[in-house]
Amino acid sequence: MGLVVSIVLTLLALWVVQAHALSHAMLLAVILVLAVLQIVVQLAFFMHFTESAGPRYHVSALALGFVFTFCIVAGSIWIMTFGGTQPY
């Protein structure tokens, strides 16, 4: 089941890119969403994410990890584009 879903997601991503159906920014957004769905599949089907003995601290830890990952990636890219253009 997990395998089927993840392969479908992969092929879908490839297809949207090859089909040239969307604008550049939209495409990026779509394939990123598909990638995020893949994470969910992995976590749910294979990594037994919800299992644990005692409180589920690892869920909060990973959630925090995702938040900080987002901050770092988005922040870095925002900073490095220098407001879109160089004055000179």
Next chain:
Amino acid sequence: MSLAHEEVLSHPDHDIPLEYSTEDGVLKIFGFWIFLATDLILFACLFSMYQILHLNTAGGPTEQDLYNVPEFMAETLILLVSSFTCGLATLEMRKGHRGALMAWLIVTVLLGLSFIFLEVREFVDYVGRGATMQRSAFLSSFFTLVGTHGCHVSLGILWMLSILYQLGRRGIQAITARKVFIVGLYWHFLDVVWVFIFTVVYLQGVMH
């Protein structure tokens, strides 16, 4: 390790999987989740590095010049399947089938090896076409990002081999069960990272 203070030992419960049955197992599995969180940030930094440098080709080969759809699709599918077989291994372990567990692990290792083989071939091919790490910032970050993932996979293969050996000698018991579970987490995590490499590096690269 000190005595358990968590519920695990005080209420022995037959539904608890073997890998969680000792305090040691609980701690190590939790610790490994945290380790994965640090690895996540590590890759996040490499990804932002790549995203910022991927157009800085310094007149050298560009993404479109290099990436080849069948090649990276093959790598992707192999890794996805290996993630699945690794999941099957964990399930067999839960059922206590040592033979099936080892068989699936061996399949996973073989898939991992073929992934590494394809990746090495890809790298060698690029280098042969003058696309070395020294050529441009884009290539430096490409090789570092994809290569770091590749190193992780190679380590995972070695690790699985060591666990296979231990399973052969000691069978399924609390410690080996924990190790199988943890190496499984690691393997699935690498799969997740690859999905992003697939998306951000390869798909984005062939988008135009």
Next chain:
Amino acid sequence: MQLCSSVFTLGFLKDTPDPSEVDVMNKQVLRRPTTNRSRAVWRCGTLLMLIPLLATGCSPQVVMLHPVGPVGRIEERLIILSIVLVTIVIVPVFVLLWYIVRRYRDVPGNDAPYRPEFSESRTLEIVWWGVPILIIGILAVFTARDTFALTKPPERSAPPLTVQVTSLDWKWLFQYPGQKIATVNYCYIPTNRPIQFILTANAPMNSFWVPQLGGQEYTMPGMAMQLWLQADKPGVYHGRGAQFTGKGFAHMTFDVTATSQAQFDAWAKQIQKTAPALTEAGYTNLAHPGLVGKMSFSSYPPNIFHDVIMKEGGMYMKHDKAVLEGEK
């Protein structure tokens, strides 16, 4: 003002340049008024006791607090505002600390109340979450306003002058695209006219700083950053590199001379007439690590500024075409 400035002008040390280094560091912006030696020694004693006051002391040598242009003044106002705002919370902390530690000492016969279980108070908590939030709120508004303001030219009345600045190891090269002249380690600017400094580096990153005119900005290889400054008063203002670049860094100082427009034009004419030209080879030589004194050039290879930026990564940045073509 006068009072504190006299207290903080110290003359007790032989504070004059060592002649052997004058040529490298001949940057006396403001001559210290000569002070009577014994009075100064006495002042030094007072000063040692009043050290905490130093943070607010303010002779004209305290360049950040004596700006001579609108940009520096905006920054000075923010500095003062932030000092006042943080003082509002810091002073109560000091007073409370002093009072509490004195009053609740564990000494025999202390009759102050002792309530070992007193550990919650909704009202107090609201006060000290609330007041700082308020203060930060005020500061945030002014910060946002001025951050945006300072990216624009300070005064729109006069047309701006562009000066291209390149930091090299370990010297400053100034190019005047309008006048077609170049200088090293000093520059002239007209007063009452916004100056658009365009900054880059052909060496490790540095930072261009003329404290009396206003704040600094990094000079980075492959980048062309923009810094607006303006001088209202004629004078010689001290500038220096602020971001460490290796062995010669301490000597990377320069003078900015602000004069009237007429004097500025005359100066430019003079350079055009009398100075040698900067050649490609001359530039390469200049870019070589080392120290030099002041230099002037009547012309320069027209594209070096642009080419250096492009070569070192500038080609990967999106450029504002209007500025790129309009000014050159």
Next chain:
Amino acid sequence: MALPGYVGNAPTSFFVTGDPMIYASDVLIVLTVIGIVFVLTYYKKWGWLWREWLTTVDHKKIGIMYLIAALLMLFRGGTDAVLMRTQLALPNMHFLEAEHYDQIFTTHGTIMILFMAMPLVFAMMNIAVPLQIGARDVAFPYLNAISFWLFFFGALLLNLSFVIGGSPDGGWTSYPPLVENPTDPGPGENFYLLALQISGIGSMATGINFLVTILKMRAPGMTLMRMPLFCWSILATSILIIFSFPALTIALALVLIDRLFDAHFFTMLQGGNPMMYINLFWVWGHPEVYIVVLPAFGIFSEVIATFSRKRTFGYSSMVASMLAIAVISYLVWLHHFFTMGAGPGVNTFFAISTMCVGIPTGVKVFNWLFTMYQGRIRMTVPMLWSIGFIPTFAIGGATGVMLAVAPADYQYHNSYFLIAHFHQTLIGGVVYGMFAGLYYWWPKMFGFILNERIGRWAFWFFNIGFYVCFLPQYQLGFMGMTRRIYVYPAGMGWTALNLISTIGAYLMAVGFVLIVVDILYSIRYGERDVTGDPWDGRTLEWSLPSPAPHYNFARIPTVTARDAWWVMKGERKRGEVKRELEPLEPIHMPNNSGRPFILSVLFFLGGFGLVFEWYWLAIPSGIGVMVCLLLRSLEYNMDHYIPVSEIKRTEAALGRS
């Protein structure tokens, strides 16, 4: 007009030559090593050293080793500081040359933050956390030993650069392209990169270790909201370590790849982007300053409550503010490079998020004040450091908020105003906190109390020296003095203030020497701590004998409230509960192992090999590391049980039943 001794390449010889100071230290180092070897051999202590220390996995001993190493590093970093201040005392000084000064401020900053503050924090958490939560060790004792030895050999590698190959000289922030090959040849920078990398792996492991320990190993009844605040601070710090150190790992690794393999991440040519390094460095660098200051906050909370004989005021907002600081500190890193000009939108966002950190920090300050309010304050040395901390840190934090005003930072940036700010927070916060912790937990570590009289003298020298040293630097900043300059001209009005600052630095050095004197004096004459609870403490570590037995708790306590030990003492005094003592049970403990030490030696050799690009050394060492990991994986007998009879004997010897 070249600088004296400048033109030419970096030293190419293996041993650093040409400077009497270096020769002197070479001789000193050789003599010290010979001395140590001689003493160990003479007293037949080699076996003892190996069995009791090098192979230990006991968190208390590891803590003590961290402490000793950190104090040595404080001495090294402090000596650097004194040398710098001497050079800056007067204009146009010829005491140090440019190259030398550059190396000194680089090693000063690097050592102070990574090899002094970090291990000092790790020392405190190793010593106190398991005892405070009622555990017998940390979650992964073997990993803990690896962390320590990686730190130790990382520090050794950096310090080695002083006599072999040359020290790094690119500043503790080590910005490219300055530190790339063309402008910084020679092995110095490689030493920096590898030393930080090696000790960084250890730090990351420590973060994971303590997070798991605190979340999973608390004694029964100790809910999160009953935990001592020090443990909370370590929890927050661990979160910060876990999520920020990977950024440093990457930043350093990429510079290393640039330097060793001629890649182009941060070079000026071939499309490299040096600004990205600055970005990554501060993604780690800003959280790092909170990593070192939060544990200090935790220590102050413990010390102030204990010596005011009062419950901590506003416990829940103390916890909330700590977590808020930890989370916000991931959203502020750009404030270290406002002047890079990433655009007004970016600057505004990061300026405001930075200021926001002041709010939870302020809450903590007021809660400390009101913990003392209506208490009974005992002016012991740990309390002195804590009280001294409040004004120093309030000023340092306030100037931090001033720096956060982005347009104003265009003026302050890289000036002595900044230098003053961060010393005021780093010393006034971290160093004061760690000294408070040192005096506070010393009896728990060693069984005797440090002399209060000498301790008080040390405090006053250090505290006064601190203000004399750093307040003038704010003014120097306003006067336009920039950091990292080895000389300045006369006539700028900077002279007097610099001289005063230097005097302050000497006063601080006297203070530090007095602390060392205090330790030496007390080893001989110090008052023994026979009760295990010399301060009338509130938390579980004081329920144990000093020093605690290696299994910590013969019986794991059951916790019913915050300030667990204080409550138990109250119950005992009132004779309320007479719990039947449960029978002792055998205690499960991890075995000692020499592998962490050997593994770290291999790391060290590998690092050293890479510094000089000696792959014949680096590659075998790397393989050795892998073999060590494999051997560990194949090891199944890693622990043992302490029999009840032995526990009884130990407890009886300590006067407990």
